[in-house]
Amino acid sequence: MKKSEDQAVSPPRRRPEWIRVRAPDGESYHWLKRLMRSKHLHTVCEEAHCPNMGECWGNRTATFLILGDTCTRNCRFCDVKTGRPGPLDPEEAEHVAQAVHAMDLKHAVITSVDRDDQEDGGASVFAAVIRRIRELQPGCTVEVLIPDFRGQLEPLKVVMDERPDILNHNVETVPRLFSTIQPQCRYDWSLDVLRNAKKLWPEAITKSGIMVGLGESEDEVLETMQDLRHVDVDILTVGQYLQPSREHAPILRYYKPEDFEMFERRGYEMGFRWVESAPLVRSSYNAEAQASALSNRSQE
Numbered sequence: 001m002k003k004s005e006d007q008a009v010s011p012p013r014r015r016p017e018w019i020r021v022r023a024p025d026g027e028s029y030h031w032l033k034r035l036m037r038s039k040h041l042h043t044v045c046e047e048a049h050c051p052n053m054g055e056c057w058g059n060r061t062a063t064f065l066i067l068g069d070t071c072t073r074n075c076r077f078c079d080v081k082t083g084r085p086g087p088l089d090p091e092e093a094e095h096v097a098q099a100v101h102a103m104d105l106k107h108a109v110i111t112s113v114d115r116d117d118q119e120d121g122g123a124s125v126f127a128a129v130i131r132r133i134r135e136l137q138p139g140c141t142v143e144v145l146i147p148d149f150r151g152q153l154e155p156l157k158v159v160m161d162e163r164p165d166i167l168n169h170n171v172e173t174v175p176r177l178f179s180t181i182q183p184q185c186r187y188d189w190s191l192d193v194l195r196n197a198k199k200l201w202p203e204a205i206t207k208s209g210i211m212v213g214l215g216e217s218e219d220e221v222l223e224t225m226q227d228l229r230h231v232d233v234d235i236l237t238v239g240q241y242l243q244p245s246r247e248h249a250p251i252l253r254y255y256k257p258e259d260f261e262m263f264e265r266r267g268y269e270m271g272f273r274w275v276e277s278a279p280l281v282r283s284s285y286n287a288e289a290q291a292s293a294l295s296n297r298s299q300e
Contacts, residue, residue: 014253018279019240022065042272055105063109063284064096066129067122069111075182077172077211080113080246093128097136107165107288110131111145114184121147123155130162141165141291144209145283151189153196160200165295166235168207169193170283171228174220181214181249195231205294207235209283214241215252223268235274235290238263241283255279 056214070085071078089095096283100108115122123146130142143166149155175187177205190208197204208228212221238260243251260277267275274290 009064013023013255013271016256018257019242019254023257026115046196049221056242060110062131063111064099065111066096066125067094067112067115067118068244069113072116072186073114073182075172076186076249077181077241077244078212079248080189083116084144085113088115088122092125093132096129097132100133100140101136105140106135107142107143107291108137109145109284109287111168111283112147114147116150116184120155120158121149121152123149123158126159127162130159130164141285141288143168143287143291145169146193148185148189148193149187151192156193156196157200160197160204163201164204165291166205166207166287167194167197168209168235169197169210170237172209172211173214174216175227176220176225177214177216191227191231194233198232205235206231206233207237207283207290209237209239211239211241212255212259212263213251213253214249216264221263222266225263225270225272229270229272234272234294236267236272236276237281237283237285238277239285240279 006198028044038182065080066086067088069081071080071082072085074082096108096110110126112122112126126144126146130144133140133142140265142164144159145168146156148161169190171187171190172185173181178187194206194208197206210221214288221238228236240255241249241251243249257279260279260281264275264277273294276286276290277282
C-alpha cells in the first residue's frame with residue numbers, strides 16, 4: 001500500500017475558493033436555534049461546526065446529537081468536547097421527538113457522542129428515540145449515525161431491532177491513519193458494525209463516510225471504499241477534512257472538485273447505490289433525498 005506523498009509537504013496556508021462558505025443566518029436558522037435550546041437539545045451541526053449548517057438549518061433540517069455533548073473519546077479531527085460525560089437524560093427521546101414533530105420533518109438524522117462509560121454504549125437511547133419519533137411523527141424516516149460500540153454485537157442488535165431506515169457508521173479515514181487520527185477506535189470495529197447490521201437485518205440500508213486531506217493517498221481512499229463495498233454498504237459520503245483548531249490534526253491536502261468527481265464515479269463503478277462526494281459534503285448532507293430514494297419505509 002502506498003503512503004501519501006502529502007505527508008512530506010507543509011500544510012497548505014489558505015483555503016481554496018471552493019471551500020469557503022457563508023456564516024449561518026436567516027429566519028429559519030434562528031428559529032431552529034431557539035427550538036433546540038428550548039428542548040435542551042444538542043446538534044452535531046453546532047458541536048462539530050459543520051460548514052453546511054447555514055444551508056441545512058435554513059431548510060429546517062438538522063442532525064440531532066444525543067447522549068449529551070461530551071464524548072469519551074478524543075479523535076484528532078473532531079471538535080466535540082471530550083471528558084467525563086454527565087448522566088443520561090431520561091427525557092431525551094421525548095425531547096428529540098417533539099423537536100422532529102415541531103419541524104414537521106420527513107427525515108430525521110440522529111447521532112451521538114461516544115459513551116464508552118455506558119454498558120450498551122447508549123444503544124438503548126437510540127432505540128427509544130427511534131420509537132418515539134415514529135409515534136409522534138408517523139411517516140418520518142429515521143437515520144441513525146451510531147458509534148462503533150467497540151465492535152460488540154448486542155448493542156447493535158438493540159438498535160437494529162427498531163429497523164432504522166438508514167444505519168450509518170463512518171469509518172472517517174483510511175486504516176493506516178486510525179492509530180493517529182482516532183486512536184481509541186479500530187478499523188475492524190467499524191467494518192464489523194456495518195457488516196453485522198446487514199446480518200441482523202438483510203434489508204437494512206447502510207451508509208458510511210470518509211474524510212480526505214489527513215495524509216492518505218488516493219489509492220488508500222479507493223481501497224477503503226472497496227472495503228466498504230465488501231461489507232455491502234449502500235451509501236457513501238466523501239468530503240474534505242477541515243481543521244477545527246490548531247490543536248487538531250493538520251490539513252495536509254485540499255482535494256480539488258475534480259478529485260471528488262473521480263471518487264464519485266469510482267464509487268458508482270464499485271456498486272454503491274448512492275454516492276455524495278464533494279468538498280463540503282458531510283455525513284448527513286442530502287440525507288433526506290437518500291432516504292426518499294432508497295429506504296424501505298419510503299417505498300411502502
